[in-house]
Amino acid sequence: MAKVTLKNIYKVYKGGVKAVNDFNLDIPDKEFVVFVGPSGCGKSTTLRMIAGLEEITSGSLYIDDVLANDLEPKDRDISMVFQNYALYPNMTVYENMAFGLQSQKLPKEEIKKKVDQAAEILGIKDYYNRQPRELSGGQRQRVALGRAIVREPKVFLLDEPLSNLDAKLRVQMRSEITKLHQRLQTTFIYVTHDQTEAMTMGTKIVVMKDGFIKQVDTPTNLYMHPANIFVATFLGSPQMNLFNAKIVKDGKKYKILLEDGTENVVPLTTNKLLEITDDNFVDKDLILGIRPRDIHIVPNTEDGFKIKVEIVEKLGDENLIYTHLFGKKEYTIFVVDAKQEVKVDDELTIKFDEHNIYLFDKENEESLFKIPEYNYFTIDDINKYLDIEELSKKIY
Ligand code: ADP
Numbered sequence: 290m291a292k293v294t295l296k297n298i299y300k301v302y303k304g305g306v307k308a309v310n311d312f313n314l315d316i317p318d319k320e321f322v323v324f325v326g327p328s329g330c331g332k333s334t335t336l337r338m339i340a341g342l343e344e345i346t347s348g349s350l351y352i353d354d355v356l357a358n359d360l361e362p363k364d365r366d367i368s369m370v371f372q373n374y375a376l377y378p379n380m381t382v383y384e385n386m387a388f389g390l391q392s393q394k395l396p397k398e399e400i401k402k403k404v405d406q407a408a409e410i411l412g413i414k415d416y417y418n419r420q421p422r423e424l425s426g427g428q429r430q431r432v433a434l435g436r437a438i439v440r441e442p443k444v445f446l447l448d449e450p451l452s453n454l455d456a457k458l459r460v461q462m463r464s465e466i467t468k469l470h471q472r473l474q475t476t477f478i479y480v481t482h483d484q485t486e487a488m489t490m491g492t493k494i495v496v497m498k499d500g501f502i503k504q505v506d507t508p509t510n511l512y513m514h515p516a517n518i519f520v521a522t523f524l525g526s527p528q529m530n531l532f533n534a535k536i537v538k539d540g541k542k543y544k545i546l547l548e549d550g551t552e553n554v555v556p557l558t559t560n561k562l563l564e565i566t567d568d569n570f571v572d573k574d575l576i577l578g579i580r581p582r583d584i585h586i587v588p589n590t591e592d593g594f595k596i597k598v599e600i601v602e603k604l605g606d607e608n609l610i611y612t613h614l615f616g617k618k619e620y621t622i623f624v625v626d627a628k629q630e631v632k633v634d635d636e637l638t639i640k641f642d643e644h645n646i647y648l649f650d651k652e653n654e655e656s657l658f659k660i661p662e663y664n665y666f667t668i669d670d671i672n673k674y675l676d677i678e679e680l681s682k683k684i685y
Contacts, residue, residue: 298348323491368437
């Protein structure tokens, strides 16, 4: 069991920097939680408060329902892996991995057994006698992971552990860490600024900005139901296109007017209309978001927006097309299959897939659509609520 609960946690550094504001989160046992957000948003500070390396200014931290604010790091039963590995340079790989267990005064044979087991999982047994400087970046990071594993902690904390590795190794280590999580069945809390790492590794993602949590959910739900413009544009590559928008009444129906142009119209489908939670949505200043994969080329004879192709970026299997729409100074980007021949200066008609539009209030940047309140549940929840009636009570 390793549950971590953060209640109304704040961190104010000396000099008044408010690094973390009212952070509330329940991390159930065996979860792989990722804190993601741009540099300086408070991810590391939060992780370091959980580790006990940084004092909590106010609020409560519980590890397995025990108040942990004042526990020494060594008494929290956690292990931390850092971006710069933090290995002892004068010790061998074996000594680095065994060090923590030796300070716990475990018998030699037991230490050997635990180190062997971890080294086996990570494939580093052949390097036992090498020093860190004789290893590649990826091998060093494996040793750092091994040192964390041997202690069999309740919670693993990982602070940007892959940032110093090259792109290929990062992808490989990403799947190794995911496998490690499945094998160890322990709670992982992982910090990264990289949305791909967050989306591919996390079972639950916490998106942060300026010390605040912007949204918490599974990768799929964050992508499908972003609660605000920040989350909508932070996740997804290329980033979601945004336009000024207004919903206007057209007889008995509604339509969406983009960038104040009477020709720039997207229909508001009945389904989307039903999703809107704001009673005063007509004529309000809104932002419409559309992902680059939800804009499609249609025959020139169809209704749609006429564009001229300005840039074609070839990615291999698909191409990114850049154009200027509705006189906006930012590019609008959309994605086409590489087999579809599109060249610079081509004149095309494009359409937004109206079933996949997003609408946000321009003022507070929150979604106009209902975000499922509890669209996240763990394996344990499912087991507990196998009774479908109980499960639906929890969801609806
Ligand atoms: P992240 O991990 O998301 O990049 P951090 O948690 O490191 O962000 O930092 C959050 C904010 O706190 C930043 O504004 C940073 O400058 C500030 N900060 C971090 N460490 C300290 C410190 N020791 N003293 C003062 N301010 C700090």
